[in-house]
Amino acid sequence: MIRHAMRTLCAATLVAAPLVLTATPAQALTSCTVNGRPVSGTIVNGTAGSDFISCGALGVGDSVAGLGGSDYIVINGIVAGTVDGGAGGDYISAGAGTTANGRILGGADNDFISVGPNAGTVDGGPGLDFCRVASGNRPVNC
Incomplete structure (x- = not known):
């Protein structure tokens, strides 16, 4: 009887475990480093x-x-959120590209922006900006 109960418990654990592992958080967390410090x-x-x-x-x-x-x-994955360089001459790279919701904004001053496939928005902002997009939507203010 104990063996049967243990087998049943083990089988239930194997079925329930994948359900727990595939749950997604309500809000994604971005993992970054800022000046070498994890954030x-x-x-x-x-x-x-x-x-x-x-x-x-x-x-x-x-x-x-x-x-x-x-x-x-530097964004090492796809951009579905927003990247904003802010004031100053910025270098922004997103080689994996953007989704329809993704926005890459250079901000004020002279920026260099390089993006893979662009389904979203790439906007150099005010200043003399250079924007390179591999494919998709054309950048603006560049």
Whole structure:
């Protein structure tokens, strides 16, 4: 009887475990480094000075802001949220591209933006900006 109960318990665990592992959080968390320090959350900000920001994919509702200074922002996954370089001559790279909700904004001053397939918005903002998009929607203000 104990063996039968143990087998039943083990079988139930094997069936229930995948259900637990596939659950998705209500709000995605962006995993980034800002000037070499790990940062996670749905909103990631740089500083008023120049920053180096590196992140994985950005989900809908996630945002990365360089704020002031000449920032170097690299997104290593697809952008479904917002990247905003802010004021200063920024370098923004998103090689995996954007979804329809994704927005990459250079902000004020002269920016360089490089994006893979663009289904969203790439906007250099005010200033003399250079934007390169691999395919999809054309950038604006570049």
